[in-house]
Amino acid sequence: MWRNLEVEAIKVGLDxxxxxxxxxxxxxxxxxxxxxNERKRITEVDMLNHLLGKYIAIAFNDPKNYPNRSFLDxxxxxxxxxxxxxxxxxxxxxxxxxxxxxxxxxxx
Numbered sequence: 001m002w003r004n005l006e007v008e009a010i011k012v013g014l015d016x017x018x019x020x021x022x023x024x025x026x027x028x029x030x031x032x033x034x035x036x037n038e039r040k041r042i043t044e045v046d047m048l049n050h051l052l053g054k055y056i057a058i059a060f061n062d063p064k065n066y067p068n069r070s071f072l073d074x075x076x077x078x079x080x081x082x083x084x085x086x087x088x089x090x091x092x093x094x095x096x097x098x099x100x101x102x103x104x105x106x107x108x
Contacts, residue, residue, distance in 0.1 A: 009019040012034040
């Protein structure tokens with residue numbers, strides 16, 4: 001049975017030398033991750049096809065209102081600017097969350 005899985009190993013992109021050094025449980029994990037990645041890829045392609053359909057529908061039915069930019073273009077969004085105090089507070093919180101130590105300097 002294990003010999004029959006060589007083809008599957010090649011399909012998921014495993015080197016045969018690596019495949020023959022795997023345990024069945026390890027191989028099963030590779031297959032699970034391959035299937036999960038394929039599902040993500042298919043979902044992404046489906047979303048892009050749906051977006052393309054929107055563009056085609058607008059271009060065909062209402063060409064005067066065809067968008068100048070991509071629906072996904074975020075460059076027009078406002079960027080929230082942080083003050084120095086807000087940035088320092090955020091850095092302190094992140095340091096504490098990551099288990100770091102903050103040395104206080106009293107020369108302010």
